[in-house]
Structures are given as structure tokens and as C-alpha cells.
Amino acid sequence: MKQSDRDRSIRLLWEAPAEPTRGPKAALSQSRVVEAAIRVADAEGVDALTMRRVAETLGNTAMSLYRHVPGKAELLDLMVDAVWGETDPAPAGPWREGLEFFARQMWAMYRAHPWMLQLTTSRRMPGPQAMTRMDAAFAVVSELGLQSEEIVAVVTTVAQFVDGVGRTMADRVQAERESGVSEEDWWSGREALWEHFTPERLPMMTHIWNSGGFESPLDEFEFGLARVLDGLAVFVEAEERPLVRRETCL
Amino acid sequence: MKQSDRDRSIRLLWEAPAEPTRGPKAALSQSRVVEAAIRVADAEGVDALTMRRVAETLGNTAMSLYRHVPGKAELLDLMVDAVWGETDPAPAGPWREGLEFFARQMWAMYRAHPWMLQLTTSRRMPGPQAMTRMDAAFAVVSELGLQSEEIVAVVTTVAQFVDGVGRTMADRVQAERESGVSEEDWWSGREALWEHFTPERLPMMTHIWNSGGFESPLDEFEFGLARVLDGLAVFVEAEERPLVRRETCL
DNA sequence: ACACTCTGTGTACAACGTAAGCAGTTAAGC
DNA sequence: GCTTAACTGCTTACGTTGTACACAGAGTGT
Known part of the structure; x- marks a missing residue:
């Protein structure tokens, strides 16, 4: 059904849809x-x-x-x-630059259309534009001579990272539009909440707060992307790569 | 309003809610x-x-x-x-073990209650249970002597990674429940889709497919977690750490 | 007894996706 | 040119959602 x-x-x-011949324009x-x-x-x-x-x-x-x-x-x-058709497929080249290009293209796409992340579900039907971009990403990683499963895992890790950061961003954008209040202003207006953030209850959090750790946060995308690519570099340069297969989910 | x-x-x-004195039980x-x-x-x-x-x-x-x-x-x-109250806060100890513990607790939580990820939005009100777990994670990372913003970024990166993998898992679980068909069976039943996956259109993808790269995928959580922690290790051991602040979003 | 407060119920409403049926429009076949 | 089949867009209607509102009954104070 x-x-x-x-x-x-x-x-x-x-x-391509078939053009109808009869009937009104x-x-x-x-x-x-x-x-x-x-x-x-x-x-x-x-x-x-x-x-x-x-x-x-x-x-x-x-x-x-x-x-x-x-x-x-x-x-x-x-x-x-x-x-997806608005993005550029990653060009051939070194794996790290190619993956970074792929990630930045996705990021730009999500910045322009944050709603994308709110309707990505596991059975959304993949279309030709999206698959072409994935194919290019696979091609970039394939130069490393990894096993097939490893290539898939590497690309998936990057894509999933961008999805994760993007989702946070998309939620924020939506909340700001709906409320008309910026994220910062909104949270700083929650005095009733901060009253409960006492050093007894949350010692580290209040300490970080007092030393300004939440005031100008690091860019989550830039920070995370650098870490993920560093981590993947450690992986691809390792001599031995133990693999954990997925157990059947559920 | x-x-x-x-x-x-x-x-x-x-x-704690005030108990009413009058009225029916x-x-x-x-x-x-x-x-x-x-x-x-x-x-x-x-x-x-x-x-x-x-x-x-x-x-x-x-x-x-x-x-x-x-x-x-x-x-x-x-x-x-x-x-959140069902999870254990990360115990004090070395940063990597502590962060891994934190990630695995979140992962177990999401496995048990996949719906959590479908209602995490940016202005969901944080409660005491969740904040206690975050506080413990911050405490674990604080032993490294990083700057406050860096501590926040490190914990955020891990939490966001688990969120990302978890969301994918949650979508899959939901789709399987609603359709009564396992993810694997469902996709392999989409013959009309695979017809379009030709070597001309998607050369790398078909090549990986033919070499079995999609047959038994690596565990996304285990693979990704190892990469993220490796990447963070590179970061905390580095002598110089350039920081990119977030530009005001929107 | 009375007043007050708290509990659970019934009804009602606006928004959503979309099924069904209909009137109007165009081009193909004669 | 006429008929007919195909196609477009509209109107109406239904079931489902969260929840506002008014109300009947129950329990505790005075």
C-alpha cells in the first residue's frame, strides 16, 4: 500500500515526467x-x-x-x-581536501536551507542529485586503497558529522524565526533557570560559566570538522585497522 | 505569551511540586x-x-x-x-575514558529510548538530570587544563556526535516499526531504485556495491567514536591550538 | 452546613493532509 | 467542425491533532 x-x-x-499532449495547458x-x-x-x-x-x-x-x-x-x-542539485560534487584530489570540500558543500547547503535537516529520515528516497554527490565523495576516498566497507564508513562519518552540527543550527534558526528572539537573548532571559545553576548542584558548569566559557563559543562546525578529519587521518595512516561490524539493529 | x-x-x-491539601485524592x-x-x-x-x-x-x-x-x-x-536520570554520570578519571563513558551512556540511553532524538530541539528546557551528566562530562575534560571555551567545545563535539549517530538509528527504528519491514529488506525491495544505479551514472557507488561494501557495514557508533576521540587526542596534545570563534548565526 | 479547591469529563475549534466528485478546457480522431 | 477522451483546478468533506472552556462531583477546611 x-x-x-x-x-x-x-x-x-x-x-523525466512524460509531457501530456491533450488537455489544457x-x-x-x-x-x-x-x-x-x-x-x-x-x-x-x-x-x-x-x-x-x-x-x-x-x-x-x-x-x-x-x-x-x-x-x-x-x-x-x-x-x-x-x-542537492545546487551543490558542487567534490573534485578529484587528495582525500582530506576532497572530504573537506564535501563537508563544506553540505554545510553551505544546510545554511541556505536549514529545513533539509528536519525532514531527513532514514527512508527518504535518494535522488540522482544527492547520489551524484555521494559518488564523488566515495571517489575521493577511494584513492586511499581502503576496503570497501572502510570507504563507506569514512564518508558516512563525515556526512553524519555535518548532519549533526547542521541539525543543531537548523533548530536554532527555526526557534529564532518562530520566536523573533535570538538564541542568546532568549537564554539570557531565562533567569528562572539560571537561579538553579548553583555551584553545589553543578560545580563545573558554574565554574566554566564564571570563567566565560559560554560567552563566545567556538565555531562548532570548524572545530568539529578539524577533529573529525584529524581522527580519520589517524585511521588511514594506521598500519592495523580493527573493524567492528554492525550488529543487527533492534 | x-x-x-x-x-x-x-x-x-x-x-518539587507543591502537594495540594484540599480536594479529592x-x-x-x-x-x-x-x-x-x-x-x-x-x-x-x-x-x-x-x-x-x-x-x-x-x-x-x-x-x-x-x-x-x-x-x-x-x-x-x-x-x-x-x-537522562536513568544514566550514570561519568566518574572522575582520565579524559579519554571519561568521555568514552559519557558517550556510551548517551548511546545506551538513545538505544533504549530512540524517540528522545526526535524531540531534541534547541530550546528544549534542560533539566537537572541532564545538566548533572553534562557537569560530570565537563569535569572529566577539565583535568586537561584547556581554556573554558575549549572544554565546552570538546564535550559538545562528543555529545553532538552521539546525537548524530543516534538520530540515524532512531529514524531506522521508527521506520522499521511503522512498516514492519527491516531496513535491509525494505531497501533491497526497491528494485525500481537500483535500476538507476548504473556504472555510467554512479561509477564509484556501483563499484563499491559490487565489491560488497554495503553488505555488512561497520558499526557507525564504534567507528565514529574512535575517530572522534582520536581527533580530540590530536587536539589536546597539540602545542598550538588555533581557535575559530563562532560568527553570529543568521 | 458552607465555602473553597481540586479532579476528571464532555464538547468544541482550528489546522492539517487528502479522498471524491465536478466543471471547464484543450487536442486528437473522425 | 464535431465528438470524445484526457487533463486541470476547485469545492466539499472527513478524520486526527492539541487544547480552551464550562461543569459536575469530591474532599478539606471553617
Whole structure:
């Protein structure tokens, strides 16, 4: 039942839609709907991304979208892959520079479209744009002569790192838009909370607070990326690499 | 308007509720509601976590919950902190062992309650249980004599890594429950997708596929944790540590 | 007895995705 | 040119969500 829906996404993503010959000229089109949806998500966040709102920006009704997109789930698939299409695939070259390029491209993508991270679920259908970028990342790492599983693990580690930092950033952006208050201002306004941060309860935290550790935090992306790449460098340069396979989840 | 709501969460989390003297004995209580909600989320996932469903498991109506919890947002805050309370704070000791302990505790927590990751947003109110665990993690790292911002960055990097891997795992668990099909079976059933994975379009990916790179993937948590800790080791042992401050976001 | 307070319930509302059916529009086939 | 099939976009309607509001009943003080 649901299965056919997802296979429909595959066709939408990977195959060019057949142009209809008869019937009235469509004012809308799949790409126009997808572009409008992306604009709505960019400007108003993922919560505002309703079929009614997207249709409204196009001057149509909600149900008109269903002539061009089977449903909201498929629309999200199309939006995600369209945004991946805005990035550059990593060029061939040394592995570290290539992975850093890959990470920075993802980061720029998430900065421009923070909502991407709020709808990345494990069974979101991968589209050709996203897969091309992944392929380039794999190619960059393949020069190291690692085993296949190791190549996958290395790229996954970087991608997952960017996802993690990006998600934090995306949450922050959304909260700031919805509340109209910057993250800093909002937290400093929570006096009722800070009252409970006493040295008895939280000794280290108050100590770090008092020495200014939270005032101008390090850039999480830059700091983390450097650490992850350093860690991967240790790995690829090691002579022995013990591998832990995944146990079947659940 | 919304602000008062969040401050209400602070009181709920950090202050013991005042017992009422008059009126009928309450069959429900805040902790009973929170426990029931956690059980629902564990068993049926975050989508099933509706006020009606929680009340149903308690043999009451949806509105009865509102006598013990101001609203759903506050209930989520309470659930998250209650689950943090199930973990052990990192004991004092060498930084690497301590951080690994911290990471493994978080990982175990997320394995037991995957829904946690689907409701961690940037302004979720931190509760005493979570903050105690963070405090212990900070204490572990403080033995290194780093600057305050560096301590924060190191702990954040580890926490964010576990969040990232955990989110992927949580998505997978949820998808498996909802569909009743394991991740592996589901993807291998997407023949319409694999048809498009041709060597012309995705040369590296098909090559890795053919050499079995996707068949038994490495454990993402174990692999990533080792890399992150290695990377942090490079950092703390370095003589010079250039710091990149965060630019104001947005 | 009375007043007060607290508990749980029933009803109601606005927003969501989208199923079903319909009126209007265009091009192909004769 | 006419008919017909295909296609577009709209209207209406349904079930589900969180929760505001009013209310009946229960228990504790005075």
C-alpha cells in the first residue's frame, strides 16, 4: 500500500515526467510546485510548509498541487534532491581536501536551507542529485586503497558529522524565526533557570560559566570538522585497522 | 505569551511540586503521566505519543492529563529529563575514558529510548538530570587544563556526535516499526531504485556495491567514536591550538 | 452546613493532509 | 467542425491533532 507510494517517488526523482499532449495547458508544473515549496520552507520554515501555503504562494488552491505531485511525502523527496542539485560534487584530489570540500558543500547547503535537516529520515528516497554527490565523495576516498566497507564508513562519518552540527543550527534558526528572539537573548532571559545553576548542584558548569566559557563559543562546525578529519587521518595512516561490524539493529 | 509557558517548564523540572491539601485524592500524578508517556513512546514511537493515547493507557480521558501537566511541550521536557536520570554520570578519571563513558551512556540511553532524538530541539528546557551528566562530562575534560571555551567545545563535539549517530538509528527504528519491514529488506525491495544505479551514472557507488561494501557495514557508533576521540587526542596534545570563534548565526 | 479547591469529563475549534466528485478546457480522431 | 477522451483546478468533506472552556462531583477546611 505505502510501498507503491515510495516507488512512485523513485519514478518522479529518477525519470523525466512524460509531457501530456491533450488537455489544457497547465499553469502549474512539478518543478514550479517544488520551487515554490522550497521558497516557502526557506522563508517560513518547515512548519509553514503546508499544501495550502504552497498553493497560496502560487495563487492556487491546495488540491491543485495534487495534479503535479502525488502527495506531500513525494514533494519533500523532490525538494531535497533539488537542493542537492545546487551543490558542487567534490573534485578529484587528495582525500582530506576532497572530504573537506564535501563537508563544506553540505554545510553551505544546510545554511541556505536549514529545513533539509528536519525532514531527513532514514527512508527518504535518494535522488540522482544527492547520489551524484555521494559518488564523488566515495571517489575521493577511494584513492586511499581502503576496503570497501572502510570507504563507506569514512564518508558516512563525515556526512553524519555535518548532519549533526547542521541539525543543531537548523533548530536554532527555526526557534529564532518562530520566536523573533535570538538564541542568546532568549537564554539570557531565562533567569528562572539560571537561579538553579548553583555551584553545589553543578560545580563545573558554574565554574566554566564564571570563567566565560559560554560567552563566545567556538565555531562548532570548524572545530568539529578539524577533529573529525584529524581522527580519520589517524585511521588511514594506521598500519592495523580493527573493524567492528554492525550488529543487527533492534 | 509563550515565554510564560517555558518558565513553567523550568519550575516543573527544577522545583518539587507543591502537594495540594484540599480536594479529592488524585488518581493521576505528574510522575505517573510522565512514566505512561515514556512507555507509550518506547512501545509505539513518537508519532503515537498523543495526549489521547497517553490518557488511554492510564484509563482516563485526554483532558485529565492537563490537571498534572500544563501541556504537551512541558510533558516532553519532563520525559526527556526523566530519561537522562536513568544514566550514570561519568566518574572522575582520565579524559579519554571519561568521555568514552559519557558517550556510551548517551548511546545506551538513545538505544533504549530512540524517540528522545526526535524531540531534541534547541530550546528544549534542560533539566537537572541532564545538566548533572553534562557537569560530570565537563569535569572529566577539565583535568586537561584547556581554556573554558575549549572544554565546552570538546564535550559538545562528543555529545553532538552521539546525537548524530543516534538520530540515524532512531529514524531506522521508527521506520522499521511503522512498516514492519527491516531496513535491509525494505531497501533491497526497491528494485525500481537500483535500476538507476548504473556504472555510467554512479561509477564509484556501483563499484563499491559490487565489491560488497554495503553488505555488512561497520558499526557507525564504534567507528565514529574512535575517530572522534582520536581527533580530540590530536587536539589536546597539540602545542598550538588555533581557535575559530563562532560568527553570529543568521 | 458552607465555602473553597481540586479532579476528571464532555464538547468544541482550528489546522492539517487528502479522498471524491465536478466543471471547464484543450487536442486528437473522425 | 464535431465528438470524445484526457487533463486541470476547485469545492466539499472527513478524520486526527492539541487544547480552551464550562461543569459536575469530591474532599478539606471553617
